[in-house]
Amino acid sequence: xxxxxxxxxxxxxxxxxxxxxxxxxxxxxxxxxxxxxxxxxxxxxxxxxxxxxxxxxxxxxxxxxxxxxxxxxxxxxxxxxxxxxxxxxxxxxxxxxxxxxxxxxxxxxxxxxxxxxxxxxxxxxxxxxxxxxxxxxxxxxxxxxxxxxxxxxxxxxxxxxxxxxxxxxxxxxxxxxxxxxxxxxxxxxxxxxxxxxxxxxxxxxxxxxxxxxxxxxxxxxxxxxxxxxxxxxxxx
Amino acid sequence: xxxxxxxxxxxxxxxxxxxxxxxxxxxxxxxxxxxxxxxxxxxxxxxxxxxxxxxxxxxxxxxxxxxxxxxxxxxxxxxxxxxxxxxxxxxxxxxxxxxxxxxxxxxxxxxxxxxxxxxxxxxxxxxxxxxxxxxxxxxxxxxxxxxxxxxxxxxxxxxxxxxxxxxxxxxxxxxxxxxxxxxxxxxxxxxxxxxxxxxxxxxxxxxxxxxxxxxxxxxxxxxxxxxxxxx
Numbered sequence: 001x002x003x004x005x006x007x008x009x010x011x012x013x014x015x016x017x018x019x020x021x022x023x024x025x026x027x028x029x030x031x032x033x034x035x036x037x038x039x040x041x042x043x044x045x046x047x048x049x050x051x052x053x054x055x056x057x058x059x060x061x062x063x064x065x066x067x068x069x070x071x072x073x074x075x076x077x078x079x080x081x082x083x084x085x086x087x088x089x090x091x092x093x094x095x096x097x098x099x100x101x102x103x104x105x106x107x108x109x110x111x112x113x114x115x116x117x118x119x120x121x122x123x124x125x126x127x128x129x130x131x132x133x134x135x136x137x138x139x140x141x142x143x144x145x146x147x148x149x150x151x152x153x154x155x156x157x158x159x160x161x162x163x164x165x166x167x168x169x170x171x172x173x174x175x176x177x178x179x180x181x182x183x184x185x186x187x188x189x190x191x192x193x194x195x196x197x198x199x200x201x202x203x204x205x206x207x208x209x210x211x212x213x214x215x216x217x218x219x220x221x222x223x224x225x226x227x228x229x230x231x232x233x234x235x236x
Numbered sequence: 237x238x239x240x241x242x243x244x245x246x247x248x249x250x251x252x253x254x255x256x257x258x259x260x261x262x263x264x265x266x267x268x269x270x271x272x273x274x275x276x277x278x279x280x281x282x283x284x285x286x287x288x289x290x291x292x293x294x295x296x297x298x299x300x301x302x303x304x305x306x307x308x309x310x311x312x313x314x315x316x317x318x319x320x321x322x323x324x325x326x327x328x329x330x331x332x333x334x335x336x337x338x339x340x341x342x343x344x345x346x347x348x349x350x351x352x353x354x355x356x357x358x359x360x361x362x363x364x365x366x367x368x369x370x371x372x373x374x375x376x377x378x379x380x381x382x383x384x385x386x387x388x389x390x391x392x393x394x395x396x397x398x399x400x401x402x403x404x405x406x407x408x409x410x411x412x413x414x415x416x417x418x419x420x421x422x423x424x425x426x427x428x429x430x431x432x433x434x435x436x437x438x439x440x441x442x443x444x445x446x447x448x449x450x451x452x453x454x455x456x457x458x459x460x461x462x463x464x465x466x467x
Contacts (some may be wrong), residue, residue, distance in 0.1 A: 004288040006251045006330025007295060007323070028359055035358035039428065040419050042358065046365020047415035053366065054373045054407045058400065075404075091363050095370070098343060101288050101335040105244070106251060160295065164323075166303050167313050173303030181294060199401025204408055211412050 002096065002111045003156060005104025012163045017109025020090075023117045027086035049088045052076050053095060058196075070193040071152050074145030075200060077120035078127055079215055089116025114155035123148025137205075138198050145197035149190040153183045238441050239340050242269070242448035247333030249455055255322035257466050258459035263329035265455055266336055276339045284338070288331040295327075296320040343367055348435045361431045369414060373407055380406050 008016070034041050055072035076085045090112050097103040103111045127144030131137070157178040166173030204212055212218045246269075250262040270276045299320040302313040313319070347367060350360050380403055384390065389399035419427075 002291070004291045004295070004327050004331050005247060005334050006327040007292065010251065028356070031362065032356050032358045035362070039430075040423075042361050042431065043365055043415040043419050043422075044412070045362045047369055047411040049362060049366030050369035050373050051408055051411040053370045054377055054411075055404060057374060058377070058403060058407075079408075087359070087362075088366075091366055094363075095343065095367065097334060098341075098346075099338055101284060101331050101338055104288075104331065104334055105247070106330070160298075164299060164319075167315070168302035168305035168311075174298075176303055177298045177301070178295075181298060195397065196400055196404060199397065200404035200408065203401055203405030207405060208409055208412070211408075 002093065002103030002115070003107040003159065005097070005101065005106060007104070008107050008110055008159070008163050010106070012159070013106045013109060015109075016107075016113050016159065020109045020112040020117060023083075023086045024090050024112060027083040027090075030083055031087050045084070045088070048076075048080050048084070049091050052085075052088050053092045056092065056096070070196055071115060071119060071149050073115060073119035073152060074123035074127075074141075074148030074193065075197045077124040077148060078141060078144055078201075078217060079212075082117075082120040082124045085120040086112075086116050089120065092116075110156075110159050114152045114159065118155045119148040119152035122151035138201065141201045142194040142198045146190045146194035149193045150183065150186060153186040153190075154179070157181075157183045237438060238445045238448065240337065241445055242451070243333050243337035243340065245333075245448060245452045246336065246455075247330045249452060250326055250329035250333055253456065253459045254463055255325040257462045258455075259322075259325040259329040261455050261458055261462075263325065263332060265451065266329065266332040270332070270336055270339065274336065274340055281335070281339075284335055285332065288335075289328060292324055292327045292331065296324040299323060345436075345438075348433055349438075357430060364431060364433070365415075365418075369411060372414065373411055376410050377403055377407055 031045065035045070052072050055075065056069055058070060073085065073089065076088065080088065090108075093103055093108060093111050093115060097105055097108060097111075123144040123146075126147040127140045130140035130143055157175060160178040160182070161171050161174035164174055164178075165171050166177065169176075205218070209218065246262055246266050250259045250266075253259060253262065270281055271278060297320065300313060300316040301310050302316070303310055305311060344364075344367065347360060347364050350363075351357050381399075384399040384402070388395070389402075390396045
C-alpha cells in the first residue's frame with residue numbers, strides 16, 4: 001500500500017523527496033560505477049529490479065485470512081544490499097505509479113523513503129545483527145523480512161501523521177490513528193511476508209546456491225560454520 | 237510529450253487548486269477524457285482505479301475522528317467530514333490524472349528519452365531492462381501459477397504456501413537465467429555496455445497541446461469563478 005497521488009501537502013512531498021534524495025543518489029552513483037566497471041551488470045541489475053517488481057505483485061495469503069502483496073524489500077535487501085535496493089526500489093515505485101497508479105509522482109519521495117530506504121535498511125540491519133550472533137540463516141531471513149515490512153508501514157504512518165495531525169491530540173493522536181490502520185493491521189501481513197521469504201530463500205539455497213554465493217548471501221553462512229567448527233575444535 | 241502536458245497538468249491542477257470545486261472539476265474532466273477520447277473501457281478503468289481509491293478512502297476516514305479532547309478518547313472531529321471530503325476529492329482527482337498518463341503513454345516510449353533529459357545512461361539502461369523483463373517474468377509467473385493450480389497446489393493452506401514459495405524462487409531463478417542468456421546474446425552482437433535502441437521520432441501535435449493547455453486554463457478559470465458562490 002503506497003501513499004496515493006496528491007495525498008500529501010506539497011511541502012511534505014518536497015521534504016520527503018529531499019530526505020530520500022541522498023540515499024537514492026548514493027545508490028545510483030554506486031550502481032553507475034558498477035555498470036561502468038562491469039557492463040554485464042546492467043542485465044543482472046535489471047533482472048533484480050524485475051524480480052523485485054514481480055515479487056511485489058505476488059498475492060500473499062495473510063494469517064488472518066485476507067490477502068495482500070509483499071513489499072519484497074526484506075528479501076531484496078538481503079540479496080542485493082540496501083544501497084542497490086534504494087535505486088531498484090525507486091525504479092519499481094516509479095513503474096508502479098506510472099503503470100498502475102499505485103503511489104504517485106508527488107508522493108514518490110515519501111514512498112521511496114519508507115519502502116526503498118527505511119524498509120531495506122531496517123530489515124538488513126536486523127538480518128546482519130542476527131547473523132553476527134550466529135542465528136540460523138532462515139531465522140535471520142524471517143526477522144529481516146518481518147522488520148522490513150513492518151518498518152515500511154510504521155514510517156508510512158509517521159508520514160501521514162505529520163501531514164494530518166489530529167485536531168485534539170496533534171501528532172501523537174494522528175500516529176495512533178494511522179498506525180492502527182496501516183501498521184498494526186500490517187503485523188499479520190509482515191508475519192506472512194517473513195514466512196514467504198523463508199520459503200523462497202530455502203528454495204534458492206537448494207536451487208541457486210551459485211547465485212547466492214555470488215551475491216554474498218551464503219558467504220557469511222559458510223564463514224559462520226567455519227567459525228563454529230573452529231570453536232568446536234578449540235573446545236575439544 | 238503532448239499527452240504528458242494534459243495528464244500531468246490535470247494532476248498538478250488537482251493538487252494545487254482548491255479541492256472544492258477545483259479538484260471536483262478536474263475529476264469530472266479527467267474521467268470524461270479517459271472514457272471519451274482516450275477510449276479506456278470503464279471496467280478496466282475501475283480495476284486500475286480501485287486500488288489508489290481504496291488508500292484514499294481509508295486515509296480520509298481517519299480524519300473523521302479525533303483522539304482525546306473533552307468528548308472522550310475517540311470522538312467525531314469538528315471539521316472532520318469537510319477535511320476528509322477535501323482530501324478525498326484532491327487525491328482521487330490526482331490519481332485519475334496519473335492513470336490517464338498510465339493508460340495513454342507506454343513507458344518504453346518514455347524511458348529512452350530520459351537520457352536526453354539528463355538522466356545517466358546506465359540508470360536508464362537498468363530501468364529499461366527492468367521494464368522489459370518485468371512483463372516476461374509476470375507472464376512466466378502466471379503460467380507457473382496455473383501449472384501449480386492444475387497440480388492441486390492451491391487446495392490446502394500448506395500447499396498454497398509451498399506453491400507461493402516456489403513461485404517466488406522460480407521468479408528469481410528465471411530472472412537471473414534470462415539475464416545470463418540476454419548477456420550471451422548481446423555479447424555475440426558486440427555489447428559494449430550501452431543498450432542502443434531505436435527511438436522513433438516524436439511528433440508533438442501542436443493542436444493537441446494547445447487544446448490541452450486551453451482545457452487546463454478553462455478548469456483553473458472556472459474554479460476561480462465558482463469558488464466563492466459554491467463555498
